[in-house]
C-alpha cells in the first residue's frame with residue numbers, strides 16, 4: 001500500500017514538471033516561440049513576434065509589435081488578445097528561450 005502511494009506521487013510530480021523543463025514559464029504566459037532581431041548571438045535587440053499560450057484563458061496566440069506586444073529595449077509587455085491578461089517579461093527570459101531552441105527563420 002505504501003509503495004503504491006509513493007509510486008503514484010512520483011508519477012504525478014514528473015508529469016507536472018514536464019512543461020517547465022521544456023518551455024520557460026513567465027507566470028501568466030507560456031512561451032512557445034520567439035522571433036527577434038539579435039544584437040549578437042546571445043543578445044536580443046528588438047522583439048518582433050512571440051507565440052505564447054495565455055495561462056489565464058489557455059488560448060494560444062501570436063503577438064506582434066502593437067498587437068499584444070510592446071518591445072521595451074528587448075523586454076516585452078505582453079497582453080492576451082482574448083482575455084486581456086498582461087505581464088512584463090524581461091529580455092533575459094527570451095534570451096534563455098532562444099538559447100534552448102534553435103529556430104531558423
Ligand SMILES: [Zn+2]
Nearest residue numbers: 054057080083
Ligand atoms: Zn488570455
